[in-house]
Amino acid sequence: MSEQALDLRWAWAVARRRAGWLVVAGLIGAVDGGVALSLRPPVYSSTAKVLLPPVVAGSSVAAPVHDIDTQVRVAESDAVLGPAGRAVTPRLSPQEVGDRVAVEAETNELLKITTTGSTPRGAQALAGAVARAEVDYLDGAASAVDERAQTALFDRLRTLQDSLTAVNAEIGKTTKRARGELSSSAQGRVDAAALAQLTAQQAGLALQIDRVKGEANSRSSDRPGGAVTIIEPPSPAVTSSAVLSYALVGLGGAGAGVVIAMLVLLVLTRRERAVRTRDQVADAIGVPVAASIQSCAPRSVAGWASLLRSYAPPNVETWSLRQLLRLVTPGHPGSLAREPAGEAGSTVVVVTLSGDSRALAVGPQLASFAASAGLRTHLVTALAHESANAFRAACAGLGPGEQPRPNLWVGSRPGHQQATDLVVHPVVVDRQDPVLEPGAVTAVVLLAVTAGAATAEDLARVAIAGDDSGNQISRLVVVDPDPLDRTTGRLLPSERAHTPIPSLMTGATSAPEATARLTRRRLR
Numbered sequence: 001m002s003e004q005a006l007d008l009r010w011a012w013a014v015a016r017r018r019a020g021w022l023v024v025a026g027l028i029g030a031v032d033g034g035v036a037l038s039l040r041p042p043v044y045s046s047t048a049k050v051l052l053p054p055v056v057a058g059s060s061v062a063a064p065v066h067d068i069d070t071q072v073r074v075a076e077s078d079a080v081l082g083p084a085g086r087a088v089t090p091r092l093s094p095q096e097v098g099d100r101v102a103v104e105a106e107t108n109e110l111l112k113i114t115t116t117g118s119t120p121r122g123a124q125a126l127a128g129a130v131a132r133a134e135v136d137y138l139d140g141a142a143s144a145v146d147e148r149a150q151t152a153l154f155d156r157l158r159t160l161q162d163s164l165t166a167v168n169a170e171i172g173k174t175t176k177r178a179r180g181e182l183s184s185s186a187q188g189r190v191d192a193a194a195l196a197q198l199t200a201q202q203a204g205l206a207l208q209i210d211r212v213k214g215e216a217n218s219r220s221s222d223r224p225g226g227a228v229t230i231i232e233p234p235s236p237a238v239t240s241s242a243v244l245s246y247a248l249v250g251l252g253g254a255g256a257g258v259v260i261a262m263l264v265l266l267v268l269t270r271r272e273r274a275v276r277t278r279d280q281v282a283d284a285i286g287v288p289v290a291a292s293i294q295s296c297a298p299r300s301v302a303g304w305a306s307l308l309r310s311y312a313p314p315n316v317e318t319w320s321l322r323q324l325l326r327l328v329t330p331g332h333p334g335s336l337a338r339e340p341a342g343e344a345g346s347t348v349v350v351v352t353l354s355g356d357s358r359a360l361a362v363g364p365q366l367a368s369f370a371a372s373a374g375l376r377t378h379l380v381t382a383l384a385h386e387s388a389n390a391f392r393a394a395c396a397g398l399g400p401g402e403q404p405r406p407n408l409w410v411g412s413r414p415g416h417q418q419a420t421d422l423v424v425h426p427v428v429v430d431r432q433d434p435v436l437e438p439g440a441v442t443a444v445v446l447l448a449v450t451a452g453a454a455t456a457e458d459l460a461r462v463a464i465a466g467d468d469s470g471n472q473i474s475r476l477v478v479v480d481p482d483p484l485d486r487t488t489g490r491l492l493p494s495e496r497a498h499t500p501i502p503s504l505m506t507g508a509t510s511a512p513e514a515t516a517r518l519t520r521r522r523l524r
Contacts, residue, residue, distance in 0.1 A: 029257020033249040048131040049232035084133040120237035127234035278489030284456035285463040289489030290475035295358035304394035308404035311368035345420035347443040362448040363426030371408035375421040385428035434465040
């Protein structure tokens with residue numbers, strides 16, 4: 001369940017990050033659906049109903065017994081669809097008629113025939129043609145059965161009449177012979193017995209002939225159960241509402257576009273190597289996350305100047321920046337900064353990767369906030385990378401000794417202002433070949449990275465470059481974290497493995513987490 005919930009949360013995070021792409025995909029799908037519907041003519045439908053003759057129980061005449069499933073298949077066969085296609089204009093092949101006809105059994109004796117067409121008249125004409133073809137086929141099949149039965153009856157009648165003629169001839173011969181004989185003689189008694197048998201045969205044959213004649217007359221005069229009839233002629237052709245059709249097709253196309261785009265994004269994101277969550281960023285180089293900040297990266301020189309003069313973060317960002325200041329300035333519990341010698345303030349180096357414009361604003365944001373909090377702050381502007389051109393231009397627009405805001409000095413050298421509480425030194429390094437100049441021993445080095453803007457390899461290269469230059473990365477600052485990211489990045493993987501789930505009743509921090517933090521502090 002936890003893995004499933006994690007996958008759903010990850011998929012939802014991908015959807016939120018790429019919401020713009022999903023909206024575009026949905027619009028494209030809706031437009032494609034509407035275009036496809038407009039290119040396809042409207043479809044009209046008409047309905048006719050055919051009543052099959054009921055099976056009459058107890059009839060003396062053999063009635064045709066029908067199976068409703070068989071009748072449906074017969075109505076959908078070429079024997080019915082072929083004549084129906086030839087009866088309409090323009091003519092249609094059995095396959096074309098079959099594509100436009102649907103037959104269903106509403107009861108055991110009622111067939112419902114539904115046809116479609118591009119015009120109301122065509123749909124109605126096809127429904128009538130199929131219904132008449134069904135009636136003609138069933139009538140023809142029944143007539144063929146009746147004709148075979150009548151032929152068999154006539155053959156039997158002819159045989160009986162021939163037998164009766166032969167019996168009558170024998171009776172005549174026997175009667176004539178018995179007249180010339182004495183009834184008491186032996187021959188007379190034999191002829192009398194033969195005459196009695198022949199008379200009985202004559203009577204039996206006469207009865208059979210009368211019965212066969214009656215059956216033949218009954219078949220020719222009436223069909224058991226009645227005939228096949230069209231009880232409901234083709235109804236007026238109707239079609240669905242154009243507005244409803246476009247709405248349904250548009251929604252279906254939009255849904256299909258969103259689903260396809262989402263699947264593509266999920267596949268591409270699975271292959272993505274960028275680190276997004278706080279834990280992933282921290283695990284990349286084994287350094288905890290100190291703060292998560294929403295970026296205020298300007299896009300113009302005027303924007304950078306406004307950031308330095310009047311940066312006022314909301315309450316959440318204020319608290320994060322205040323905690324970060326306590327971490328990089330001496331005199332606070334858990335501070336990473338050492339007491340500087342003389343009047344020089346503590347130094348914090350904010351390292352960002354090339355191309356990460358949102359993380360570039362972390363240093364100026366921290367400096368402007370520190371100045372607003374009353375700390376004498378010096379912001380070093382010695383940034384050689386081209387991605388900081390707008391920032392350098394904004395700083396160059398300040399006059400000599402001009403302060404963007406009270407307690408904030410801007411210059412290219414850390415020693416420009418002697419009495420300072422904090423020196424903020426932003427540094428931009430090439431993510432493929434990072435190089436860090438050796439800095440002050442007491443400097444606290446922060447690596448600011450935007451969530452999803454760097455890979456673990458990029459962060460590892462920066463960490464190696466910092467270690468080689470003596471500027472070991474002390475803490476990480478994650479910029480613009482995903483709102484669905486529930487990780488903190490404050491615990492290392494080995495520490496998270498032994499941390500139980502927080503209590504649902506109190507939500508209190510567990511003891512192992514506090515112990516791990518104290519252990520790291522003692523090791524420092």
